[in-house]
Amino acid sequence: MSVKETGTYHVPVLLKESIDALEVFPGGTYVDVTFGGGGHSKEILSRLKGKGHLYSFDQDADAESNIGLGTLDKECFTFVRSNFRYLKNWMRYYGVEKIDGILADLGVSSHHFDDEERGFSFRFDAPLDMRMNRRAGKTAADLLNEMEESQLADIFYLYGELREARRIASAIVKARSIKPILTTGDLLEVAKAYIKKEREKKDMARLFQALRIEVNQELTALKEMLQSAAELLAPEGKLSVITYHSLEDRIVKNFIKAGNAEGKIEQDFFGRIDTSFAPVGKVIVPTKAEQESNPRSRSAKLRVARKL
Numbered sequence: 175m176s177v178k179e180t181g182t183y184h185v186p187v188l189l190k191e192s193i194d195a196l197e198v199f200p201g202g203t204y205v206d207v208t209f210g211g212g213g214h215s216k217e218i219l220s221r222l223k224g225k226g227h228l229y230s231f232d233q234d235a236d237a238e239s240n241i242g243l244g245t246l247d248k249e250c251f252t253f254v255r256s257n258f259r260y261l262k263n264w265m266r267y268y269g270v271e272k273i274d275g276i277l278a279d280l281g282v283s284s285h286h287f288d289d290e291e292r293g294f295s296f297r298f299d300a301p302l303d304m305r306m307n308r309r310a311g312k313t314a315a316d317l318l319n320e321m322e323e324s325q326l327a328d329i330f331y332l333y334g335e336l337r338e339a340r341r342i343a344s345a346i347v348k349a350r351s352i353k354p355i356l357t358t359g360d361l362l363e364v365a366k367a368y369i370k371k372e373r374e375k376k377d378m379a380r381l382f383q384a385l386r387i388e389v390n391q392e393l394t395a396l397k398e399m400l401q402s403a404a405e406l407l408a409p410e411g412k413l414s415v416i417t418y419h420s421l422e423d424r425i426v427k428n429f430i431k432a433g434n435a436e437g438k439i440e441q442d443f444f445g446r447i448d449t450s451f452a453p454v455g456k457v458i459v460p461t462k463a464e465q466e467s468n469p470r471s472r473s474a475k476l477r478v479a480r481k482l
Contacts, residue, residue: 184210184211185211185468186211187460188474189214191476192277192476193214193218193221193414195414195476196275197275198218198274198275199226200226201223202222202275203272203273204218204229205230205231205265206276207399208231209230209231209240210237214279222250227252228251228252229268233306252268258278259394270406273406273408274408275411276406276412279416280396281417302356304390313389314386318361318385319350319355323343326342327339330381333388334377334383338377342364345365345368383419396425400425400429404429407481412478413451414476415476416475419473426477429449430449432447433449451480451482457477459475
C-alpha cells in the first residue's frame with residue numbers, strides 16, 4: 175500500500191499552533207508556501223468562508239498529487255506548482271495585492287526522507303538526486319562530480335557545520351577521479367573515513383543536509399520569500415514560520431528583528447529600527463507528546479511575526 179493510500183505522506187508539525195498564530199478570519203487571503211502533504215493547508219481552508227482564499231505553493235510533483243486526498247475546496251483554493259521564492263510574481267499573476275497571513279513549514283517532509291528513490295536520506299542506497307523540483311536544476315551527484323574542492327568544502331562547512339569539511343571535500347575529489355560518485359552509498363563510502371563512529375548518524379545527516387541546501391538553493395529562496403512577505407502582507411498580517419535547523423532559523427529571526435537576513439540593525443532619524451515586522455510572543459516548540467509521536471518535530475521552532 176502506498177503512502178498516499180495510507181495517508182502517511184507527511185504529518186504536519188505544530189499544526190494547531192502555527193495556524194492559530196495566523197488568526198485566520200473567514201474572508202481573508204492566505205498563502206501556505208509549503209503545501210507538502212496538505213495538512214496545514216487543510217486546516218487553513220477549514221477556517222475560510224465566503225470570499226476567503228488560500229494559495230498553496232510546492233515545486234514537487236509528489237506534493238501536487240495530494241490535492242485530491244482531502245477536503246480541499248477548489249473554489250477557494252489555488253495550488254501553485256512553483257518554488258516559494260517566486261511568491262511575489264505569482265501573487266501579481268493572480269491579481270493579489272495584499273495577503274492576510276503566510277504560513278511556511280520549512281525543511282524536508284517525512285515523505286522525502288522515506289522515498290528511497292530521491293536520495294535525501296543515507297538510510298537507502300539511491301541515486302544522489304535531492305532536487306525538490308525534479309524537472310530542473312543539477313542533482314547532488316552533479317555537484318559532487320563537478321564542483322571545485324574549495325566549493326565543496328565551503329558547502330559542507332557552512333551548511334553542514336562539519337569539522338572535517340575540507341578533508342571530506344578532498345576525499346571526494348580524489349574518489350571521483352577514479353569513478354563518478356553517483357549514489358548515496360558512493361558518498362558514504364568516501365566520507366565515512368572522516369566521521370567518528372560516535373557521531374556517525376549526526377554528521378552524515380549534516381553532510382546530506384548541506385548538499386540538499388545547495389542543490390535546492392534553500393537559504394537564498396527563503397530570503398527571497400521573506401522579502402516578498404514583507405511587501406505583500408497587509409498591515410497587521412501574520413507570518414508564521416516553522417524552522418528545523420539553525421541556519422534557516424537564524425535567517426527568519428534576523429529578518430523579523432532587523433528586516434534583513436544578516437540581522438544588521440538600521441535605524442531612521444528617530445531611532446526606529448527599519449523592519450517590516452514585530453515578533454509575536456515567544457518561540458514555540460512542540461510538546462513532549464508531539465515530539466514522541468512525530469520525531470521530525472524534535473528540532474522544530476515556530477516564530478510568529480506581525481506586519482507593521
